[in-house]
Amino acid sequence: MINVLVTGAGGFIGKNLIDVLQQDKKIIVNQYHRNDDVSQLYQYLNNADIVYHLAGVNRPKENEEFTKVNKGLTETIVKYLKDQNKTPLIVFSSSRQAEMNNPYGQSKKEAEEVLKKFSIETGADVRIYQLPGVFGKWCKPHYNSVVATFCHEIAHHREIDIHDADKMLELVYIDDVVNSFIDCLYEKKMGKTFYQHIKQTFHITVGELANRLYKIRDIRKSLIIPDLSDLLTKYLYTTYLSYIEPNDFSYRLPTHKDSRGSLIELIKSHQAGQIFMSTTKKGVIRGNHYHHTKVEKFCVIKGTANIKLRKIGNDKTITYTVSDQNIEIVDIPPGYTHSIENITDEEIIVLFWANELFDPNNPDTFYLQVDRDKTD
Known part of the structure; x- marks a missing residue:
């Protein structure tokens, strides 16, 4: 022990x-x-x-x-x-x-x-x-961490004071500090120096710190997740969420409804595309279009559906019957017109992923019936 x-x-x-x-x-x-x-x-x-x-x-x-x-x-x-x-x-x-x-x-x-x-x-x-400045969950705001103060104020819908936006900060994440401290339990001291260093620190200006935290706050409106491959952004995102009050954890998403059912966007990312879901009423067919570059994944999480695909210029139709009884993902390659049909008596729910954000100026979506016998 x-x-x-x-x-x-x-x-x-x-x-x-x-x-x-x-x-x-x-x-x-x-x-x-x-x-x-x-x-x-x-x-x-x-x-x-x-x-x-x-x-x-x-x-x-x-x-x-x-x-x-x-x-x-x-x-x-x-x-x-x-x-x-x-x-x-x-x-x-x-x-x-x-x-x-x-x-x-x-x-x-x-x-x-x-x-x-x-x-x-x-x-x-x-x-x-x-x-240097340590940040992360449980850090007291208005004490000795500008990150904690900014996160707390922004999460509570208050304005923050910036006296010098160009001031450079050196920051270290709490988990990196703790891990280095834990290593001391098992590692023999190397060299004669008393001073130890955390291997990973970050540099950012006060102004840029505020900008990143505002973008994190605005995820609830934009749905755009920042680039979490950037570790500082990842740690700031994690830290920010720890300052939200428990009664404010959830937020509503806009729902787009029409005669076919509904569509709800969930998460967007400039690096990883977007995730959205739809409900579809009995007998309704969605899709009948193809993409040149955009690719998608379909996953039925409630109900049963026929997902049909046909390669452009080919007469052969491929059908996947999928249901919530055996969850699977169907890849939608470029150059394949595709559709999804609800073949149950109740609404189905489908989860989608696309590799890029929808751009109304360049939708990369072209109408074409999958079933040949349903074309004009």
């Missing part, structure tokens, strides 16, 4: 780290919170194999709190460990501001120096992460 102590357990990084640690049955996680008695801290230190020292303040009412907590708590931990002749691995969450001339940064730098001295004197393994 591995005994782990996490200080600052109730904070943003602490909660995410603890959630992952607790999934491993070989790890005993002890949590030290802001208002816990110091005797509890000492008890946890007695058994700790590794200390994740995440506790700290960065927006206190008085500047003295920086030194009292950021440096003072670190000194308390180190003194007790030295008195008890204990040398657990210590992973310290510092900040890039430790290199800056401000009260918060100075207090973090002083805490770093306390830990480095402890390592030199005792041989303890100390690993310091000077983190």
